[in-house]
Amino acid sequence: MSDHKIRLTVDGGPVSKTVEARQTLGEFLRDGCGRTGVHLGCEHGVCGACTVIVDGKAVRSCLMLAVQADGTEVTTAQGLAAPDGTLSPVQQAMMDEHALQCGFCTPGVVMTMTALTAGGARPTEAEIKAAMSGHLCRCTGYQGIMRAARKLAGVNA
Amino acid sequence: MKAAPFDYVAPDSIEAAVDHLARGGGESVVLAGGQTLMPLLALRMATPSVVVDINRIAELSGVSRLDGATRVGATTRQATILTDPTIAAHAPTLAQAVRNVGHHQTRNRGTVGGSVSLGEPAAELPATALALEAMIETRSPRGTRRIAAGDFYTGPYSTVLEPDELVVALHYPDLPANTLTLVHEVARRPGDFALTGFIGAFTVDGGAISRARISWLAMGPTPMRSPKAEAALVGQRVGQIDLDEIGRLAASETDPMDDGHASADYRRTAGARIFRRAVGQALETR
Ligand SMILES: Cc1cc2nc3c(=O)[nH]c(=O)nc-3n(C[C@@H](O)[C@H](O)[C@H](O)COP(=O)(O)OP(=O)(O)OC[C@H]3O[C@@H](n4cnc5c(N)ncnc54)[C@H](O)[C@@H]3O)c2cc1C
Ligand code: FES
Ligand code: FES
Numbered sequence: 001m002s003d004h005k006i007r008l009t010v011d012g013g014p015v016s017k018t019v020e021a022r023q024t025l026g027e028f029l030r031d032g033c034g035r036t037g038v039h040l041g042c043e044h045g046v047c048g049a050c051t052v053i054v055d056g057k058a059v060r061s062c063l064m065l066a067v068q069a070d071g072t073e074v075t076t077a078q079g080l081a082a083p084d085g086t087l088s089p090v091q092q093a094m095m096d097e098h099a100l101q102c103g104f105c106t107p108g109v110v111m112t113m114t115a116l117t118a119g120g121a122r123p124t125e126a127e128i129k130a131a132m133s134g135h136l137c138r139c140t141g142y143q144g145i146m147r148a149a150r151k152l153a154g155v156n157a
Numbered sequence: 158m159k160a161a162p163f164d165y166v167a168p169d170s171i172e173a174a175v176d177h178l179a180r181g182g183g184e185s186v187v188l189a190g191g192q193t194l195m196p197l198l199a200l201r202m203a204t205p206s207v208v209v210d211i212n213r214i215a216e217l218s219g220v221s222r223l224d225g226a227t228r229v230g231a232t233t234r235q236a237t238i239l240t241d242p243t244i245a246a247h248a249p250t251l252a253q254a255v256r257n258v259g260h261h262q263t264r265n266r267g268t269v270g271g272s273v274s275l276g277e278p279a280a281e282l283p284a285t286a287l288a289l290e291a292m293i294e295t296r297s298p299r300g301t302r303r304i305a306a307g308d309f310y311t312g313p314y315s316t317v318l319e320p321d322e323l324v325v326a327l328h329y330p331d332l333p334a335n336t337l338t339l340v341h342e343v344a345r346r347p348g349d350f351a352l353t354g355f356i357g358a359f360t361v362d363g364g365a366i367s368r369a370r371i372s373w374l375a376m377g378p379t380p381m382r383s384p385k386a387e388a389a390l391v392g393q394r395v396g397q398i399d400l401d402e403i404g405r406l407a408a409s410e411t412d413p414m415d416d417g418h419a420s421a422d423y424r425r426t427a428g429a430r431i432f433r434r435a436v437g438q439a440l441e442t443r
Contacts, residue, residue: 001162001163001164002163002164002165002166004165020158020162021163021164021165021208022158022160022161022162022163022198023158024158024159024160024195024199027158043199044195044196044199044200045192045195045196045263048260048262051262057265058261058262058265059262059265059266060192060262060263060266062195062199063191063192063195063196063263064191064195064266065165065188065191065195065208065210067165067167067210068167068191068210068212112261112262116261129347130260130261130347131260131261131262133260133261133346133347133348134259134260134261134262134263134348
């Protein structure tokens with residue numbers, strides 16, 4: 001079993017650590033970087049709770065090895081709000097539309113929505129639905145989540 | 158940590174990757190998008206001693222044109238297929254199929270070569286390779302070979318690949334002019350594996366079908382063609398085809414399983430129905 005020294009950017013700050021080959025990116029972010037906002041649910045790719053943004057793309061952090069993130073830029077839900085606590089537009093929309101109850105799926109949902117609307121992109125209703133199909137939410141029935149996403153995208157439903 | 162311990166290497170050339178595989182003697186495994194391998198590692202259904210990550214090999218990724226075919230490098234991400242202009246112009250069927258592969262988040266990592274190599278019977282890309290008569294380019298210590306998709310799959314998750322053989326690229330030959338391609342499946346929810354589905358390519362010449370290719374997913378231990386139905390379609394005039402009959406014939410050439418998701422009977426019946434409906438609509442509105 002090999003150990004590897006990795007350097008990456010997590011939520012805007014440099015991180016340099018040694019990881020065991022088998023450690024997933026999700027585990028590394030939680031245990032090695034204090035990003036407990038990365039929620040590990042199923043740990044085999046089904047639920048979407050662990051979604052983070054790696055080099056601009058929403059991916060499941062349980063399906064990537066930490067060592068594979070060497071040299072990348074990773075954003076978690078903990079890197080979205082401004083330093084003074086002002087929520088990001090996605091976070092604010094999720095709150096305004098009551099898009100969460102227990103909050104377990106929320107960090108993953110927020111990251112997909114952030115990637116989807118990055119740079120002012122305006123996804124269509126179909127694109128929002130397709131992207132959200134990658135997330136399981138046991139509480140909300142998805143309606144609040146869809147309202148938040150539509151609001152961000154400027155889609156009227 | 159859930160996976161059993163392993164060594165990790167990330168070579169930057171095909172030669173070095175093949176060398177790692179050869180030295181592993183069957184104990185090493187290729188890591189491409191990881192969207193199947195990572196769950197297998199987490200569940201300890203795979204316990205390799207060495208994981209050979211091929212994501213840092215630049216020459217394995219990308220879409221190009223070569224000898225009347227579209228060449229897709231093995232580690233080209235599934236998400237790339239949806240936006241690549243060469244795919245849109247020359248192999249749009251691939252994009253139609255990829256739309257049904259997992260989710261936005263899994264397509265951002267999952268690769269074309271990974272899905273083709275895995276040989277999941279319900280997967281879209283192996284069946285697409287069959288319908289489009291793709292050639293699979295591989296590399297091993299013994300050199301390069303090209304394997305026809307039709308000769309590649311030997312059973313569920315089983316292929317003719319040797320343990321030290323790497324899939325390097327897929328070659329999708331251009332289809333004849335006036336070819337209509339269809340990808341249809343039935344799944345519980347979008348992104349789930351299909352219960353049944355087919356890929357069709359139909360060439361229409363002077364109002365009649367001159368060439369037909371039909372392959373099925375989730376309808377047997379491997380993706381399967383329907384050669385009798387393909388032959389029966391040739392020469393038939395569009396608008397006068399008994400698609401009920403052809404759909405039943407096509408589905409009867411498959412070998413579906415009974416399992417917790419659906420019975421073999423359901424798969425055959427639903428398969429024949431979506432075939433009739435989708436092909437009927439497509440030929441009418443052509
Ligand atoms: C929630 C979820 C839903 C999904 N839904 C679908 C679906 O509907 N349809 C579908 O088809 N798939 C689906 N998948 C699987 C799909 O996402 C995978 O991308 C695909 O099956 C494997 O590709 P990969 O690049 O991730 O390969 P990996 O997981 O890295 O590898 C898969 C296997 O192929 C081998 N391999 C990979 N690349 C090569 C190569 N170049 N040469 C030789 N061997 C190689 C590996 O050693 C491994 O055994 C789903 C996955 C998840 C997590
Ligand atoms: S924890 Fe990663 S998808 Fe469920
Ligand atoms: S808010 Fe509880 S799982 Fe989504």
